[in-house]
Amino acid sequence: MEKKHILVTIPLSQEQRDALEQEGTQVRFRLGEALPSGRGGTLPFPQLLPAEPVTEEDMAWAEAILGNVAPELLKKAPRLEWMQTSSAGVEPYLHPGLLRPETALTNATGAYGLAISEHMLGMLLMVFKKLELYRDAQRREDWASQGQVRTLLGSVVLVMGLGDIGGDFARLCKAMGAYVIGLRRTPGPKPAFVDELHLTGELDSLLPRADVVAVTLPGTPRTRGMLSRERIALMKEGAVLLNVGRGYVVDTEALCDALESGRLGGAGLDVTDPEPLPPGHRLWQLPTAVVTPHVSGGYHLWETHERIAAIFAENLRRFLHGEPLKNQVDPASGYRRRDDST
Amino acid sequence: MEKKHILVTIPLSQEQRDALEQEGTQVRFRLGEALPSGRGGTLPFPQLLPAEPVTEEDMAWAEAILGNVAPELLKKAPRLEWMQTSSAGVEPYLHPGLLRPETALTNATGAYGLAISEHMLGMLLMVFKKLELYRDAQRREDWASQGQVRTLLGSVVLVMGLGDIGGDFARLCKAMGAYVIGLRRTPGPKPAFVDELHLTGELDSLLPRADVVAVTLPGTPRTRGMLSRERIALMKEGAVLLNVGRGYVVDTEALCDALESGRLGGAGLDVTDPEPLPPGHRLWQLPTAVVTPHVSGGYHLWETHERIAAIFAENLRRFLHGEPLKNQVDPASGYRRRDDST
Numbered sequence: 001m002e003k004k005h006i007l008v009t010i011p012l013s014q015e016q017r018d019a020l021e022q023e024g025t026q027v028r029f030r031l032g033e034a035l036p037s038g039r040g041g042t043l044p045f046p047q048l049l050p051a052e053p054v055t056e057e058d059m060a061w062a063e064a065i066l067g068n069v070a071p072e073l074l075k076k077a078p079r080l081e082w083m084q085t086s087s088a089g090v091e092p093y094l095h096p097g098l099l100r101p102e103t104a105l106t107n108a109t110g111a112y113g114l115a116i117s118e119h120m121l122g123m124l125l126m127v128f129k130k131l132e133l134y135r136d137a138q139r140r141e142d143w144a145s146q147g148q149v150r151t152l153l154g155s156v157v158l159v160m161g162l163g164d165i166g167g168d169f170a171r172l173c174k175a176m177g178a179y180v181i182g183l184r185r186t187p188g189p190k191p192a193f194v195d196e197l198h199l200t201g202e203l204d205s206l207l208p209r210a211d212v213v214a215v216t217l218p219g220t221p222r223t224r225g226m227l228s229r230e231r232i233a234l235m236k237e238g239a240v241l242l243n244v245g246r247g248y249v250v251d252t253e254a255l256c257d258a259l260e261s262g263r264l265g266g267a268g269l270d271v272t273d274p275e276p277l278p279p280g281h282r283l284w285q286l287p288t289a290v291v292t293p294h295v296s297g298g299y300h301l302w303e304t305h306e307r308i309a310a311i312f313a314e315n316l317r318r319f320l321h322g323e324p325l326k327n328q329v330d331p332a333s334g335y336r337r338r339d340d341s342t
Numbered sequence: 343m344e345k346k347h348i349l350v351t352i353p354l355s356q357e358q359r360d361a362l363e364q365e366g367t368q369v370r371f372r373l374g375e376a377l378p379s380g381r382g383g384t385l386p387f388p389q390l391l392p393a394e395p396v397t398e399e400d401m402a403w404a405e406a407i408l409g410n411v412a413p414e415l416l417k418k419a420p421r422l423e424w425m426q427t428s429s430a431g432v433e434p435y436l437h438p439g440l441l442r443p444e445t446a447l448t449n450a451t452g453a454y455g456l457a458i459s460e461h462m463l464g465m466l467l468m469v470f471k472k473l474e475l476y477r478d479a480q481r482r483e484d485w486a487s488q489g490q491v492r493t494l495l496g497s498v499v500l501v502m503g504l505g506d507i508g509g510d511f512a513r514l515c516k517a518m519g520a521y522v523i524g525l526r527r528t529p530g531p532k533p534a535f536v537d538e539l540h541l542t543g544e545l546d547s548l549l550p551r552a553d554v555v556a557v558t559l560p561g562t563p564r565t566r567g568m569l570s571r572e573r574i575a576l577m578k579e580g581a582v583l584l585n586v587g588r589g590y591v592v593d594t595e596a597l598c599d600a601l602e603s604g605r606l607g608g609a610g611l612d613v614t615d616p617e618p619l620p621p622g623h624r625l626w627q628l629p630t631a632v633v634t635p636h637v638s639g640g641y642h643l644w645e646t647h648e649r650i651a652a653i654f655a656e657n658l659r660r661f662l663h664g665e666p667l668k669n670q671v672d673p674a675s676g677y678r679r680r681d682d683s684t
Contacts, residue, residue, distance in 0.1 A: 114493055118518070122467030126477075129464045134634045135477045141626045143618040143635040149642045153456055175517035176460070276485040284483045292476045293485040300491045 004320065005079070007058055008312070009033070009067030010086050011048040016309040020066070024320050028061070030054045032069040064319060066312045074098045082325070084315055086308050088112050088164065088297070089246070090329050091219050099331065106315055106327040109336060111307035112297045113168035116244050116270075119296035120169050120214060123268025127240050128152065132266075132290050150211075150265075153177035158210035160203075160226075161245065162191065163336075166216035170194050173212075181206055185222075185335070207234040212242065219246035220334040229254035238265040244296050247273030252283065259286045270296040346662060347421070349400050350654070351375070351409030352428050353390040358651040362408070366662050370403070372396045374411040406661060408654045416440045424667070426657055428650050430454050430506070430639065431588070432671050433561050441673065448657055448669045451678060453649035454639045455510035458586050458612075461638035462511050462556060465610025469582050470494065474608075474632050492553075492607075495519035500552035502545075502568075503587065504533065505678070508558035512536050515554075523548060527677070549576040554584065561588035562676040571596035580607040586638050589615030594625065601628045612638040 006025045008017075009032025020027055031051045054069055059076040066084045071092040074080065082104045083093060090107050093099060126132045128150040137144060157173045158181045159166045170180045171193040182194035183203060190197040198206060203226075207213065213235060217223040227241070227250040235241070241264060243250050252273050258264040266288035274281075275294060283289055299305045315325050329336055348367045350359075351374025363369055373393045396411055401418040408426045413434040416422065424446045425435060432449050435441060468474045470492040479486060499515045501508045504524045512522045513535040524536035525545060532539040540548060545568075549555065555577060559565040569583070569592040577583070583606060585592050594615050600606040608630035616623075617636060625631055641647045657667050671678055 114495055115491070118467060118493055119471050119491075122464070122471045122473050125460060125464030125467060126473060129461050129638075131464050131468060131632070131634065132477055134637075135468075135474055135632065136481070137635075138626055138633045139478070139481075141619075141621045141623075145635065145637050145640075145642070147642070148644065149457070149461075149637075151456055151460060151643055151645055153645065172518065176514065277483075279483045281483075284480055290473070290477065291480045292473065293479075293487065295476075295487050295491075296471075298487075300487070300489070301493055302490065303493055303495065 005061050005063040006316065007054070007062035007065045007067075009054055009065065009069055010305075010308065011051060012309060013048055016306075016313075017049065019309065019313040020316060022313075022316060022320060025316070028058060030058055032065075032067045064316070066316065068092075071095065071098055082106070082319055084108075084312060084325075086111075086312075089218055091334065094331050094334055104325055105329045105331060106325050107329050107336070108308050108311055109164045109327045111164075111304050111311060113164035114307075115301040115304045116165045116216075116296040117168035117172055119270060119292070120165075120216075120242050120244055120268065121172050123270070123290050123292070124152075124212060124214075124240060124242060126290050127266035127268055127288065133287060136287070151177075154179065155211040156181065156209055157212040157214060158183060158206055159194070159214045159216065160200075161216035161218070162194070162197075163216065163218075165244065166214070167191065167193065169214055169216065178212075181210065204231065204234055207231060208236055210236060210239055212240045214242040215245045215249050217245040217249050218334055219248065223249045225249070225251060227251060227255075232258050232264070235264060237263060240265050241267045242269075243267070244270045247271040247275045256282055256286060256289075259289055264288075266290070270294055347403050347405045348658065349396070349404035349407045349409075351396055351407065351411055352647075352650065353393060354651060355390055358648075358655075359391065361651065361655040362658060364655075364658060364662060367658070370400060372400055374407075374409045406658070408658065410434075413437065413440055424448070424661055426450075426654060426667075428453075428654075431560055433676065436673055436676055446667055447671045447673060448667050449671050449678070450650050450653055451506045451669045453506075453646050453653060455506035456649075457643040457646045458507045458558075458638040459510035459514055461612060461634070462507075462558075462584050462586055462610065463514050465612070465632050465634070466494075466554060466556075466582060466584060468632050469608035469610055469630060475629060478629070493519075496521065497553040498523065498551055499554040499556060500525060500548055501536070501556045501558065502542075503558035503560070504536070504539075505558065505560075507586065508556070509533065509535060511556055511558065520554075523552065546573065546576060549573060550578055552578060552581055554582045556584040557587045557591050559587040559591050560676055561590065565591045567591070567593060569593060569597075574600050574606075577606060579605060582606070582608045582610070584610045586612045589613040589617045598624055598628060598631075601631055606630075608632070612636055 003026040006027045008029050029051045032054050056076050059073050063079050064082040067086045080103050084106045086108050130146040133146045155178045157178045159170045160183045162182045162184045174180050174193050180194045181196045183198050185200050229251050232254045268290045270292045318325050345368040348369045350371050371393045374396050398418050401415050405421050406424040409428045422445050426448045428450050472488040475488045497520045499520045500523045501512045502525045504526045516522050516535050522536045523538045525540050527542050571593050574596045610632045612634045660667050
């Protein structure tokens with residue numbers, strides 16, 4: 001049997017490389033793109049082996065790519081049968097003319113839930129306990145109460161998007177005693193980790209009930225601007241907005257207005273619009289806005305990197321055996337196929 | 343039957359007052375001490391009724407006190423049969439000569455677990471996710487990764503003190519996938535919310551195993567200085583220390599040295615020694631120290647206040663019916679009697 005040409009473009013340890021050197025493969029280890037723009041990029045995990053950047057010759061050779069490459073390079077890959085991203089978001093690869101129709105596209109859903117859901121809970125507890133204000137006070141060496149705080153126990157948390165990330169966050173909130181409302185695009189059975197399940201079309205009637213609105217939606221034409229000024233106005237007085245999906249799902253100016261006026265109680269934002277947030281943008285200095293620079297995912301957590309490597313190995317095994325791949329993305333919608341939970 | 347004279351010294355709503363106006367009581371509603379020094383004091387919950395400060399005449403009249411009063415006032419209370427604090431800590435009332443030997447002392451254990459355990463988890467996630475550094479970066483308008491972060495999943499959390507607060511924190515950590523080691527003073531069955539249970543004497547062998555050491559111990563002569571310089575040196579490289587018990591349980595200077603050198607990964611401190619932390623103290627400016635001004639408990643959370651009022655009502659019912667009181671404190675040890683879990 002002809003050996004399949006596999007191009008792997010993330011830094012890996014020897015053990016992780018070995019897991020990809022399967023019977024029937026010829027593997028090249030290269031360095032591709034960092035995770036999509038705004039992510040912190042690859043970090044120096046000590047065990048990782050060095051590698052050279054991807055070349056056009058690599059692209060001409062590759063039948064499968066595991067890891068992200070610069071999207072325009074895909075035009076140089078006439079033999080490509082399968083593209084497996086190391087990211088959950090795949091927008092850069094959806095533009096027409098990049099991937100051939102017969103090329104399968106799979107993402108790294110499942111790798112990021114742990115890291116991002118914990119980051120979300122950290123931002124939420126900061127805002128609920130005023131820890132962002134206490135941090136500012138600490139810098140001023142000011143020992144003074146900032147007043148009343150809030151609890152997750154009994155709080156209503158609306159989770160928009162019940163994929164890997166939204167699902168894990170819903171589980172954490174439920175474990176802390178919150179009442180969790182899940183929102184998703186397509187009908188399906190109610191998972192045990194939400195108290196209510198609704199469809200996206202019901203959003204307007206749910207926003208006034210939620211103490212916390214958590215956005216874990218991918219970036220698609222349908223999600224762009226979904227939390228518009230009108231919808232932010234529907235949110236409950238004092239509610240908290242979390243966003244780890246894409247910045248442009250939320251109307252930033254409307255959010256800033258609502259935080260500035262005190263109508264919203266706070267926000268935890270790992271993604272912004274514009275992104276990166278430019279110096280001088282008013283969001284930086286709003287006291288109850290907690291802003292992190294798109295770092296909740298990426299390779300910031302070692303476990304995320306390990307999970308990505310495990311997804312690569314499992315999908316490569318399936319690819320070589322002609323089995324259906326996991327995490328297939330429908331290029332038309334930008335959502336995963338089959339397990340259509342978001 | 344002679345009506346019992348009950349002095350209530352915390353602000354209450356009409357509904358909460360009604361719950362204390364029981365058959366067989368004559369109740370005076372006054373304002374006593376705020377919670378023990380360092381607490382944020384009473385906050386303006388909107389529904390609370392106004393009250394006058396406690397007088398010496400009130401003390402002479404009282405047969406039971408629900409709520410904290412200035413300790414020296416207890417010398418003016420010859421008829422006092424029962425003192426119920428609104429705080430979990432009771433050190434100020436343990437000094438010889440304040441309470442008569444026949445006066446029962448009960449505390450508000452059970453009221454604070456929710457508020458303080460969530461505050462602890464918030465501080466821990468801040469340090470694990472570098473959110474304190476991201477907050478500082480936000481103030482500088484700096485969009486840049488702070489590097490690798492950590493997860494609670496699989497982390498070893500050593501909880502010192504398994505009372506109300508330590509128990510609730512252990513439950514939260516376990517729900518997030520941590521491996522929880524509980525440490526307590528006296529033998530007893532292992533609660534379901536810890537993976538291992540040990541006695542205080544085993545502390546030195548446990549410290550090197552823990553990614554997180556969480557101190558929820560009360561202030562007693564035995565706990566003073568328990569986390570000495572020698573014991574801090576036994577902690578694992580990169581470990582995180584949380585303290586919500588009493589500041590003097592930890593050697594502050596040794597902790598500062600360990601944070602400054604990077605040997606410890608961070609700290610979340612709601613109590614300090616000295617307390618309040620004076621301006622110019624180096625702890626204020628250590629980047630990985632998260633300091634809050636003894637606010638995790640107090641009345642900062644509405645639910646805490648409601649739980650205190652409920653403890654008052656239940657113990658008052660027991661007092662009037664001659665039943666054993668809940669949360670009795672042994673003046674010799676400073677610990678609760680019977681349910682001796684810390």
